[in-house]
Amino acid sequence: MSIYLDNSATTRVCPQAVEAMADCMRNEFYNPSALYAPALHAQQRMRACRDAILKAVHAPMGAKALFVSGGTEADNLVIFGRAAKVRSGKVLFSAGEHPAVKEACQVCGLEPVEMPYDHRGIVDLEKLSGLLSSDVTLVCCMQVNNETGAIQPLKEISLLIKEKASYAHFHVDGVQGFLRVPFDMTACGADTYALSGHKIHGPKGIGALVMGPRVQLNPRQVGGGQEGQLRSGTENTPGIAGLLAAIEAFPRENNIRENKLLLWRLIQEAVPEAAVNGPAPASDVSAPHILNVSLPPVRSETMLHALEGEGVYVGMGSACSSFKQRVSPVLKAMNTPQKYAETALRFSLSPENTAEEMRETVAVIQRQYAVLSKFQRR
Amino acid sequence: MRKLLMVRYGEIYLKGLNRPYFLKALVKRVKEAAKPFGGQVWLHDARIFISDAQDLEGCMARVSKVFGVHSIAPAIEMEKDNFEGICEQANELMQGLTGTFKVEARRADKHYFLTSPQINMQVGEYVLMRNEDHLKVDVRKPEHILSIEIRDQAYLYCTVYPAVGGMPVGTGGKAALLLSGGIDSPVAGYMIAKRGVQLVAVHYHSFPYTSEFAKQKVLDLAKILSEYCCGLKVYVVPFTDIQMQIHEKCPEDYTTLIMRRYMMRIAERIAQKEEAMALITGESIGQVASQTMEALITTNEVVKTMPVYRPLIGFDKIDIMEYARKIGTYETSILPYEDCCTVFTPRHPATKPKIALIEKGESQLDQETLIQTAIENAEIVEL
Numbered sequence: 001m002s003i004y005l006d007n008s009a010t011t012r013v014c015p016q017a018v019e020a021m022a023d024c025m026r027n028e029f030y031n032p033s034a035l036y037a038p039a040l041h042a043q044q045r046m047r048a049c050r051d052a053i054l055k056a057v058h059a060p061m062g063a064k065a066l067f068v069s070g071g072t073e074a075d076n077l078v079i080f081g082r083a084a085k086v087r088s089g090k091v092l093f094s095a096g097e098h099p100a101v102k103e104a105c106q107v108c109g110l111e112p113v114e115m116p117y118d119h120r121g122i123v124d125l126e127k128l129s130g131l132l133s134s135d136v137t138l139v140c141c142m143q144v145n146n147e148t149g150a151i152q153p154l155k156e157i158s159l160l161i162k163e164k165a166s167y168a169h170f171h172v173d174g175v176q177g178f179l180r181v182p183f184d185m186t187a188c189g190a191d192t193y194a195l196s197g198h199k200i201h202g203p204k205g206i207g208a209l210v211m212g213p214r215v216q217l218n219p220r221q222v223g224g225g226q227e228g229q230l231r232s233g234t235e236n237t238p239g240i241a242g243l244l245a246a247i248e249a250f251p252r253e254n255n256i257r258e259n260k261l262l263l264w265r266l267i268q269e270a271v272p273e274a275a276v277n278g279p280a281p282a283s284d285v286s287a288p289h290i291l292n293v294s295l296p297p298v299r300s301e302t303m304l305h306a307l308e309g310e311g312v313y314v315g316m317g318s319a320c321s322s323f324k325q326r327v328s329p330v331l332k333a334m335n336t337p338q339k340y341a342e343t344a345l346r347f348s349l350s351p352e353n354t355a356e357e358m359r360e361t362v363a364v365i366q367r368q369y370a371v372l373s374k375f376q377r378r
Numbered sequence: 379m380r381k382l383l384m385v386r387y388g389e390i391y392l393k394g395l396n397r398p399y400f401l402k403a404l405v406k407r408v409k410e411a412a413k414p415f416g417g418q419v420w421l422h423d424a425r426i427f428i429s430d431a432q433d434l435e436g437c438m439a440r441v442s443k444v445f446g447v448h449s450i451a452p453a454i455e456m457e458k459d460n461f462e463g464i465c466e467q468a469n470e471l472m473q474g475l476t477g478t479f480k481v482e483a484r485r486a487d488k489h490y491f492l493t494s495p496q497i498n499m500q501v502g503e504y505v506l507m508r509n510e511d512h513l514k515v516d517v518r519k520p521e522h523i524l525s526i527e528i529r530d531q532a533y534l535y536c537t538v539y540p541a542v543g544g545m546p547v548g549t550g551g552k553a554a555l556l557l558s559g560g561i562d563s564p565v566a567g568y569m570i571a572k573r574g575v576q577l578v579a580v581h582y583h584s585f586p587y588t589s590e591f592a593k594q595k596v597l598d599l600a601k602i603l604s605e606y607c608c609g610l611k612v613y614v615v616p617f618t619d620i621q622m623q624i625h626e627k628c629p630e631d632y633t634t635l636i637m638r639r640y641m642m643r644i645a646e647r648i649a650q651k652e653e654a655m656a657l658i659t660g661e662s663i664g665q666v667a668s669q670t671m672e673a674l675i676t677t678n679e680v681v682k683t684m685p686v687y688r689p690l691i692g693f694d695k696i697d698i699m700e701y702a703r704k705i706g707t708y709e710t711s712i713l714p715y716e717d718c719c720t721v722f723t724p725r726h727p728a729t730k731p732k733i734a735l736i737e738k739g740e741s742q743l744d745q746e747t748l749i750q751t752a753i754e755n756a757e758i759v760e761l
Contacts, residue, residue: 299721305586372586375625375721 008348014201020245049244062213070207071175072100074194081217083108089137095333132164143177148278149290158189202246206239257288266362294340385426388448445544458532478516550574554649562660582617628739667727
């Protein structure tokens, strides 16, 4: 038995994407910049993928989708590209941003300022309002927090920016939200939106940056001038083919939320001490696919490995940083008590998961918890 | 004429009538090391020669890790009667070098038509005349020494690479190493293995309190050691049950010491099974609570049938780290997937333990069953 509940770390590539990539590598391997007819097919496939992305995020007229290697590159391109353009001012980022955003903001040359979270892990709009001023040139906020699943109030943030820092560029990191949480870039008023293929059953190594019509950035990588001079390098056509197939195959109607709520209900029944980190799972500010739960007193790593021993794979915080720090900075930003912060596990679901898997998972949790909870540091 | 490696041995020189025994073992180890490179190995005239290796540099790197090897020189073997040829070859070897040099001839063949000083002078002159712009002779403190050995053939070399030294593995018996994922135990194992001792490693694994990554890290360390030790058998002993029972039934301050005692007991059993004659640990006085003199008495006394060697006992941590860097285990040892078993770590471990309290705690445990079960369920990995 193997149950994969770490879909926020990465997902299994769907068969449609595998097929599309294999076909691209076998038959449509041409360089899209070449001048003969087969290269045109490669270009058409790229255009189809751009269109699918723009449609999926309801991008405004004149917006462009730029192919990059993934979420990190997309975020870096915006932050460094914007910093190089404006050269001064403040960059605001939410306290629980992924390191791809946080680290970039801290070294991009602009003055970094953190936007605090409330106890649910959602940007505190009142405090944000106090931080916004005309010298803010860039604001970065994730659509969905990767650890807690908290959906951020992007529209409200955007309105505040328009009101108090109209010159600022608003970047949304949509890596955890893309396709799983509806996003309307036009209505929201974001300037750029980053997404990644491997979080939606596409391949690793491909992502995109959606850029609003008036956005200006400096490139981070120069060379052949691909992607409108912003991202030189021969396009990753198999990755793009895989991304397109994954976007088309992702079931817009699915049971992710039902399964998450079932999982949470069963966990509560099995382990009364369990507590959610982040917004209430059933609320509309909780993403359908992420459930962050503490099972005190069993430490995250111990429970993670115990579940692993029975073939259930879950995450603890962000997989990219699991080996680095003990307590997650996201939970810290939410002022989560130590007892819960060091026992937090992240269950992240995909449309592939079933209700039966939720039941089996909780049976394993119950069994392991019964043994492990007896052993606490005295 | 051909290129080969000339391997010199160190301490074996000091052996008397036993020398053939040690040499045979060394040649066997050098053969094993050179085998993947297709090298031919033979012993002749107090030197081990390796010829025909496909990748001379790679072969040299591998052989330089064989305990018992003192140094290695990439050499050129040629007809000794063609002295003009020797001079030309010497000239070729020295052409790329700058600074001071001298020629150092050694004549194992005493019937050779030139004496060593004559060879030195004539070859030296030949080389100097042709490289006067960038080479000078200095017989006291030369930067380069061109060695010429006249044996059945002539051998020329100008760079000698130091190797690890020590004694060939297998000539010093066998011992069981308690191998954790830390910095110390691989170094302790290395030091004893260097004295010719064959190792078998014992590692305690506490899943789910330690992860597969942590286990793999230990196997990676064992793999590095195995290159020196000519292979290494690792027992991965499941230890979670024992830790849980100790946590449940024994006084808190003593849990670490009782755990260490169990580790020693299990290692002793495995050592007996493997016909090993000693245990090796990476302990150093006072490094942690379980390594005070008082604590060491309590962990030492459970081993009844063999000595426990602690080669790092008087080392500072910083010196051990330096040693670990030298043997190439440091970078792996400091990888972060370490234990999440702080659950089992007492807040105030006993540093001056009372044996009566330990024994009282242990009397709550079914020692024989715990040890037997752990050994029966051990996973054996051959590296």
